Amino acid sequence: MAFDVDSYASSAHRLRWDDLELDRFRTDRLSDGALRCLRYMSDVETHTVCYLRDLLVTPSHRDPEVTTFLTLWNYEEYWHGEVLDRVLEMHGVPTGPEHTHALRTRLGWQDRVAPMVQSTLANVIGPDFIATHMTWGAINEWCTHAGYSRFVKVEQNPLLTEILQRIAKQETRHIAFYNSQARRRLAESPRARRITRFALRHRWGIVGSGVMPEPEIRHLLNYLFGGTDGLAEARRIDAKIDTLPGLDGLHLVERELTRHGLR
Incomplete structure (x- = not known):
């Protein structure tokens, strides 16, 4: 089913937490x-605007549906970072500008060069x-949603559960957009399938791995995702990736667990 961008645009909103103690x-x-995980998640959510910066110098910026979505996606992700920061502040963990x-x-020079490199490659590839981009976004959102769901089960704090479930509810709409776009675009173009498969196999890493230090990723x-339950969740995400046109058998998430030392 196609994603209704106009409906999303009219209903996107700031995450509420003013009713929570x-x-x-x-x-x-x-x-x-x-708390260490929350620090990681907050940093990644707050970094969303930098991902948006990199994407707006690619062919994605010429598609009005994509740019409408990205504008509101960035807005909602900003408030996800804000509420996680409020929780960290309650524990005395430094946050803010x-x-x-x-x-x-x-991040140094790599952060400054990244938009230029991505712009050059993406515009050479074309539409x-x-x-x-849409496939990468779908996989990242699947991982993020799964991460929040696992967090709820592992920590079992009622107030944190309420916050994370509210975030996850918004993430489901982000998933719906990326998934719908990825499936359609991959199905329409054999070249897109080849390029996407190559990019994922050689460049994709777990969400935040381009920003966070290795000890924090691990x-x-x-x-x-440690233990049998976590591995099962990783394999469920990989099974979703398998359903995207031309992307079966990559085992991306399980590969990342192994690469970062999980057994």
Whole structure:
């Protein structure tokens, strides 16, 4: 079923948390492992605007449906980062502009060069690049949604559960857009399927791996996807990827668990 961009545009909204008593975290505190994961997730959500920057210099910016979606996707993701920051603040973890500036500065010259490299490659590829972008987005959103769902099961904190479920509800619409676009564009173009498969096999990494240090990636994956239940969730995501035209058998998520030291 095609995604209704106009309906999404009219209903996209800031995530609400003003009705929640976040002060409860001062006494009902999260575990250290959970806070470390929240720091990772907040940093990645806050970095969404930088991903948007990179995408707007590619052929994706010429498609009005895509740009409408990306504008509102970025808006909703911004508030996801904000609520996670509020939770971190309740635990005395530093957040805010200074932390975000330090994160982006740490990326160094690679962050400055990335938009130019991506723009050059994407515009050489042409419109078929949009299929790769949409597929990449679908996989990242599947992983993000699964991560929030696993977080709820692992930490089992009622207030955190409510926050993460609200975020995950918005993420389901992001998934619907990317998935719909990816399926259509991959089905229409054999060249798009070849390019996308090559890009995923050689360049895709777990969400945040281009931003976060290796110890933090390894911790997040162990916390959320360690053990048999976590591996089963990773394989469920890989099974979804298998259903996309031309992308069966990649085993991307399970490969990432192995690459970062999970057994």
